[in-house]
Amino acid sequence: MKHPVLRILVLIIIFAGLNWLASQFFLRLDLTADKRYSISDATISLLSNLDKDIVVNVYLSGEFPPGFERLENATQETLEEFRTYASGHLTVNYSDPSDAASEEQRQKQYMNLIDRGLTPTNVFANEDGKRTEKIIFPGVIVQADTLSVPVQLLKGNRSSTPEEQLNQSYEGVEFEIASAIRLLSNQQRKKVGLVVSHTKVPPARLSDLIATIQQRYDVFLDMNNPESYQGLDALLILKPDSAFSENDKFKLDQYVVHGGNAIFLLDGAKVDSVSQEGSYAQPLDIGLSDLLFRWGVRINTNLVKDLTCAEILLNVGNSGDKPEIQAIPWRFFPLLNNFGPHPVTRNINAVYTRFLSSIDTVGGTQGIRKTPLLSSSPYTQLVNAPALVGYNEARKDPDPQEYRSGVKLAGILLEGTFNSLFANRILPNDPRAAKFRETGAQGKVIICSDGDIAINDFDYRRNAPLPLGYDRVSKQTYGNKDFIMNAIDYMTDANGLINSRSKEITIRPLDKIEVRESRRFWQALNLLLPLVFIGIFGAARHYIRIRKFA
DSSP states (O other): OHHHHHHHHHHHHHHHHHHHHHHHSOOOOOOSTTOTTOOOHHHHHHHHTOOSOEEEEEOOOSOOOHHHHHHHHHHHHHHHHHHHHTTTOEEEEEOOTTOOSSHHHHHHHHHHHHHTTOOOEEEEEEETTEEEEEEEOOEEEEEETTEEEEEEOOOSOTTSOHHHHHHHHHHTHHHHHHHHHHHHSOOOOOEEEEEOTTOOOOGGGTHHHHHHHHHHSEEEEGGGOOSOOTTOSEEEEEOOOSOOOHHHHHHHHHHHHTTOEEEEEOOSEEOOOOBSSOEEEEEOOOSOHHHHHHTTEEEOSEEEEESSEEEEEEEEEEETTEEEEEEEEEEEEEEEOEEOSSTTTTTOOOEEOSSOOOEEEOSOOTTEEEEEEEEOOSOEEEEESSEEEBGGGGGSOOOGGGOOSOOOEEEEEEEEEEEOTTTTTSOTTSGGGGGOOSEEEEEEEEEESOGGGGOOOEETTTTEEOOTTEETTTTEEOTHHHHHHHHHHHHHOTTOGGGGGGOOOOOOOOOHHHHHHTHHHHHHHHHHHHHHHHHHHHHHHHHHHHHHHO
């Protein structure tokens, strides 16, 4: 009896020691090639420093087709990983909105989630040869105290296949939920300034963007003509159409030179109105050309016509005594679906533009790294201003031979140390000389050649603004808002949470033809192989017992 008891005591001591070591040293290993079960260091830091309890209510739960099952599993796995680092401050609840005792109660649950900001989607599946339809809510609601933030998980580029779009949503789960948690945590809100004093755009056409920015940041308008923009974490120059004075340009210059972050949404040509026969688009000079040139960028005074474009409603004739209205491609409204490899543009939908101009880059800018963000399709045509723009052109079928200008740059990111345009121009007795710097700290600048990227449409019947990026012809919401918000996040997020958008999950689909042809073989193998192993193990064990005891 002595040896068995001693053996048990040794095992107990070993297991107790391993348990103590596990409690003292935290270790998790992700052995997948694309690190799909890992979260970024910025997310870990966010969760580790939570000072309030966060509740995540997941409504993507139930029986789904395989693609949505992957998204459901990704959400559960990501939240389990979040809970590991949240030190008890994160609670996760799962519920199926379609689970109800009656249809009336189910509809009430659906309307409650819609009112709280989640968007439903219809899922079609084939069950036993029958096509079934189900309403699901691919999203979560993150709560802290009395505040809540809806998070839509089904995102991605609408031009991708449904499988690719679901995979893009899979890749964005961490960033979307972590961003909502950051919004509800007690972290200090960053300051974002909006330069709207040089635009004639009505406030209602900027309302959706401003309201969205206010949810995450403290917003400051430049209407009071501040002496400088220092102290702001980011600055947006929104569709200016009047010239900047030398003093205004000096303030922008010094803000960037001092390490500021700025987003310029500018037009290269001005289109006041469009008629059937046409009106002329004029070159637009707002006095920033020399400043942008100093940074290595030039916005051309032209218009880009693209075969990949949005549609407009046009009267193409009469049907009886009524006009016949059709949706016709309008090549002056390019859809930008050619993105650079960067977290700002990764997995977003196409960006809707109106009267886009092209961007050229110039050399001689030491210390500035340039990253293309937005580009047109290869099938473009350039029209130099002044250019005639008329709706009658949309009636004509385009000649593909005329659209051979290639890919045109429409948005670019500049990062590095910027040199002042006003170097050697500020005299010692100038009051601005005290704080003037010729070369400063690291900064970031994004330049886009269409100010309408930030302009939302307006429903005059309901007297209400439409969401930014919404196209009333196609009924689709494009990625304008995601692009701008990702750009602001990238510029203001010192911890780099937006870098979690760089996660890439490789799709490894099975060969459907091979699966169908080999289906019976693998079914038989999976059924018989375990039985064979059990038989071999039983025979070997029986043989050993006979040899040992016979």
